[in-house]
Amino acid sequence: MSVNPEHVRMVEALLFAAKEPLDEVSLAARLPDDAEVPEILKYLVKAYEHKGVNLIQLAGKWTFLTAPDLAWLLQDEKETERKLSRAALETLSIIAYHQPITRAEIEEIRGVGLSRGVMDILFDAGWIRPRGRRRTPGRPVTYGTTEEFLIHFGLDDVRDLPGFDEMKASGLLNMEPSGLFDDIPGVEAATELDPEEEED
Template identity: 60%
Template sequence: MSDQEQLFDLRAADDAASHPIRETPSEAERTHMRLCEALIFAAAEPLGEEEMAKRLPQGADLAKALANLKAEYFGRGVNLVRVGKRWFFRTAPDLAWALQREQVEPKKLSRAAMETLAIIAYHQPCTRAEIEDIRGVALSKGTMDVLLETGWVRLRGRRRAPGRPVTYGTTDKFLLHFGLEQISDLPGLDDLKAAGLFDGRLPKGFGVPQPNDGSALMEDEEPLGEEPLADAFASDLPESDAAD
């Protein structure tokens, strides 16, 4: 006999030993059972005995109706359960394995991540220093990690400049998520004004760059080669951030 079969036999023996003793309910008692069943089933949360008693006919034995109903559901896929003086239906514990499912829980990006993503989208390829210069605050490693993990941002290469800083750009997954065919479909300043995102009182000289897919308009870069992404990013951070 397999371990699974032995476990099934043990559960069956436990069920038989703990099965409540049932008496055949009268017609009136069955009506009271059905009323309780309907009330508990329709309740959005565990239903209290006082609430059920108010809805049963005068003289009805609520305790007996619930006991009979609990016995009725014993051994089924759904059981009647009591917590304190509240009752509710719950899936049988031994069937939990069959109902388990994995669900991806979406996480909302932080404001810092959204700002960084927007800067990369409009200014790509751009370096960490350029992102910090536009935002006016330091860029944490965690913020960039989140964007890299979503697959919306990638490491493009190294800028041919002193220090050879890493540059960042968006991916096809970014376009797919935001419903864009190409990066130039991002809204420009006129589009943002038309959408009511600016009230017209803009600083003198304020503008929104127009993204362009043409590689000739982007600064020259060097490929990262075989350098791991984590190492490439860490080398682009000051010691205090790279150690996090």
């Protein structure tokens, strides 16, 4: 692939220095007019494919991440994982797989009422947002996941969420409810019951 080496260096510098993933428009705005950003990114993906860091696309944006097989080296450097109650994990999963979805539909799927605190936790994390109103009586608000959700869980698109067969094969799904969300990357389920669940 023929790309301008100096343009490649510029993109590398921008991506390494960025505090968050960058989209192609943001990269192009900082580069010379003749820079072929899509081609440069393809070149860098291949160049870093077997390095200690990989160039990854998340939520339509680009960032360097530690190679998955080397993540264990940085375990001591990781921030404390966000602790989520089982109710919050279940709610987040339902929203991710069924969005746009209303509060009543979430409650119907979970089989229990949804406390305001659970939604507040997910809003505070920046992982869910209102998606508009359903065109049904009462015009209920619908909810969906955010770009921050995709980036945190290493996804480029919600369509990249694992399917039932994939989750079952990886051991994420079993017949024991307590094992349903144990290994979701980036979050840790709190061992104590959520107040909402104690009441229910």
